Amino acid sequence: MMSIACSVYIVTLNCAAWLEDTLNSVTDFAEVIILDSGSTDQTYAIAEKFANVRISHQDWQGYAAQKSLALAQCQFDWVLNLDGDEVLSEALKQEIITTIQADQIDALITPINDVFLAVPNSKHTKKHAKVRFFRKSRGQYDLENKVHENVLIDGTSVRALGDIYHYGESSIFIKVEKNNQYSNLKAAEKFQKGKQPSVLKLVLVMPVTFLKSYFIRRSCFNGWRGFVNSMINAFYAFLKEAKLFEQHLQTKNKQRNDR
Template identity: 30%
Template sequence: MERLPLTVALISYNEEDRIEGVLKAVKDIASEIIVLDSGSTDRTVEIAKEYGAKVYIENWKGYREQKNSLIKKCSQEWILFLDCDEIPSKELKRSIIQAVRNPKADGYFINRKTVYLGKILNYAFQPDWKLRLVKRSSNPRWEGGNVHEYLVIDGKTSKINGDLLHYSYRDIYDHFSKVLRYSKISAEDMYTKGKKFRLRNIIINPVSAFIKEFFIRKGFLDGIRGFIVALSTTFYTFLKYIFLWEKNIRER
């Protein structure tokens, strides 16, 4: 297969158990693979180089700024941003090839589906459209907070078919460890923006989060996995406001 004028761009840190899966999935379509590592102590960098990736090492600057630094290192006409725990499905790869060869937009949203404890979630976390495939000439940049960063461009966007399979959590311990870490980062972002804690935040917001994930998004159709996800979003929502409360009282 002739490779596309496409850079696959990733950030990494100690991903030796997962990075090979994504590199193996894209090596036949990408003319360039760029990995920006933040000082891995395992075999992440070695594995990336085995797949022909250009590897750069920089100190961690937060998700948003790390990914913005990644953009500057890409040289191809198109950029596909992936995380080390994301693997394009075969249908998505076909859609990417078609979009790059016959573009009808400057950027494309891709739906991401989480693979949780060995099973694809069809309802929980759905839909999860992410702008990931963009023209380098469209001025792509990552904006938002330090954990909920998002990609924006100047130009027309569209959607493509196929799923981006997200192997986000190695196990339940990893899942809830990330919930704890991300909720703290979210609280720091809210605090920086001047948001104040309100008692209703820890009463109404967590309940709303559970209802949205389990009932409105029909997470219950994913069985016990959907229930665990709904609880984790409840836990995340509660924690980020508790962390915000802690920062507010320390300020006083």
């Protein structure tokens, strides 16, 4: 079978628990670029088992900047981004092949199926989606985003039908820990952009986010897992606003002490 004329790029840090499944899902792609930021697990040993994989080290630059550096190493104009805890579905792979052959659009907006506590989303749940497959010549990262990085496409994007499966949220502890880290970054990003904290948003953001996650995005179809996931999502939204207040308070205190 001929390889798919597409580069896959992945940034990793201690992703050995899922990486073999990730790489098995893209064995027939022409090349896989892994940019690792200092793994101490079996990430390198796993990567070196795959003939189409090239792994190298880069000190962590931030999510968008790190992915931009990995993207720059890709040799093909069609590129696919996966995280080290994600697996490409067979359905999405076939869509990618068809898209390359048709050569009519510039990107696929791909649904991300979060496998929370080892169970995928219900088919009735509304999945979030991102541009993950695109023409390298038509896409670039918004480097101002400190987390939840996104690719900006100069061209035509179409929503894909097939999923990318995300396995990283394998426990409540891991999800909460990630959200604590991400909320730090998002609060810092908002502060740097001059965003002012809002008492009204601080009060309302948690219940509003819960309702959006549980009912509008239909996590209610995921049983008790959906309820837990929606509560954590709501608390994450609250943390971002609370930490923006904290940033402003720390700045005022520093200015007062410097006088």
